[in-house]
Amino acid sequence: MDASTPGASGPVSVPRRFAALRNRDSRPYLFTSGLSMMADNTEHVITYWVLWQTFHSPALVGFQIISHWLPFLLLSVWTGTLAEKYDCRRLIQAAQGLFMLVSAVWGVLFLTHSLTVWAACILLVLHGTAGSIWGPAEQLMLHDFVERHELPSAVRLNATFQSLGILFGPVVGSALLLWLGPTGGIFVNVLLYLPMTVLMFRTKFTGHTRDAVVEGRPRVGFRDTLRVLRGIRSNHLIIAMIIISGLTAVTIGNALQSSMPAFAARLGAGSSGDLTYGVLLFAMGFGGVVGGFLLEATGVIRPTLRAAVLSTIVFGAAILGFALTANYALAIVALVLAGAGEIASLSITQSVVQLEAPAGERGRTLGVYGMFASGLRTGGGVTLGVLGAAVGVISAVGWFAAVLVVGAFAAWWFAMRRPRRSEVTA
The missing domain is CATH 1.20.1250.20 (MFS general substrate transporter like domains)
Known part of the structure; x- marks a missing residue:
């Protein structure tokens, strides 16, 4: 395959x-x-x-x-x-x-x-x-x-x-x-x-x-979760999608929205802070919606390992750029690009899991995916709080973005390490 x-x-x-x-x-x-x-x-x-x-x-x-x-x-x-x-x-x-x-x-x-x-x-x-x-x-x-x-x-x-x-x-x-x-x-x-x-x-x-x-x-129960994971562990493609989605959840998943007031203040929010804050929040959501429709209209991206990794890298790199810039216009552009990268990563990883999951265990496989993609957001606040206290909230978001980019490459490498009988090419 x-x-x-x-x-x-x-x-x-x-x-x-x-x-x-x-x-x-x-x-x-x-x-x-x-x-x-x-x-x-x-x-x-x-x-x-x-x-x-x-x-x-x-x-x-x-x-x-x-x-x-x-x-x-x-x-x-x-x-x-x-x-x-x-x-x-x-x-x-x-x-x-x-x-x-x-x-x-x-x-x-x-x-x-x-x-x-x-x-x-x-x-x-x-x-x-x-x-x-x-x-x-x-x-x-x-x-x-x-x-x-x-x-x-x-x-x-x-x-x-x-x-x-x-x-x-x-x-x-x-x-x-x-x-x-x-x-x-x-x-x-x-x-x-x-x-x-x-x-x-x-x-x-x-x-x-x-x-x-x-x-x-x-x-x-918990044992059933482990059983399902053992059942799909031979499919490195599904595991790679779970790694990408879980890493996204525990790094940037909740961090950006909760830390946005700090970014708004750095970008010059004063008496008009509400407008600055609102525009920043809107920009990423707007990028997701526009990106989703553009991807569908052009059909340039298919549900592949390469596409999942590259879209996640775009998402992480755009967030890293947003964390590094003090220019308001560039920040907006970075957030719009991040929104497009996020929805591409989300839809591709979900599609791959759906397509690869065994028919008799598709629901549980999606459940495991959801446990990582959504459930690990529970710990996102903890990771942001701990790292934010050490290096500052804005720097913490930048570090999270860098970790996500590196993690996407690691997931790519892992997915390519399939047993020789089902050797794949990227």
Whole structure:
């Protein structure tokens, strides 16, 4: 098998541009997925603002990050197993229902002025749990909607539409806070999860149309995670994708957003700091969205080992450039380029894992991928705090970016060390 074409067997069909958007089944899925991701981020804007105004607790701010990503670290393999065995439509509805329940309970607590730290912690954990349930199931649905050779298009466009949700979530959240207040805004946010929930009643796809549902009930736990890892360790390509995504998560994953105020101050934010800060945050999200659509329109990048490594290097190098420059214009350009590199790296690594994963263990393999790609973001705040305290936040981000570039090269070298019977070329 050629590493340039994961999972290739026989002639390779050339996918159409925007194949997933041309597909009448996957098109509404992409839009509703982006809308749900926007609701996710809108909820963060509203609830984080209320929590800070109510408690002024730095510890709670740290817990907000931990609670969002820790469920991915602990539950991803389990939820991947559920996605393998059960109808993914129902799992997605369960996740969306939990999202809606959490938003509604936030609204009740705001309305009755009965919000407590413990109640907030429980809701934050439940919100993160909903995300971990959603992840593997929504990826398996993509595998169901389109033909194998069009799967990279579906993964890339799904990531792009979710990036749109992440980009506009803060805008919508801020608007709802301004117009309706936190109580009215959070109740309106409940409605944003409904389109995907309703769509799951209307689609005929289950996440298993192309693959048989796993028979039996495999045990799920830490040992099962190790078993899945042992099962895929001979596929150096999947392991390389997991290394790249995990390294991204633990280095730059959370570091950039939380450290952006320091960069804004260095770039001259004064009385107009809010504008400077907002533009910096917007720039990287904008780069991700534009980059995703450009990659899909041009078709210049395929899901290969080389493409995954190079896009990760572009991402890390752009962040390193951003950390080194004191010029505002160059900083914006670097962030836009970083956003494009990040979405390319994310979509390529996800596509390769989907294409290479054994059909009977695709959900659990995606679960392991999610455990590293999302779960390791739990430790991102720790690594930033420790290194930031030693060398400064801005320097720490620069070091993280350099480590990511070196790590991408290391993953490339590792993937090329396949057993001779399945020797590959880059």
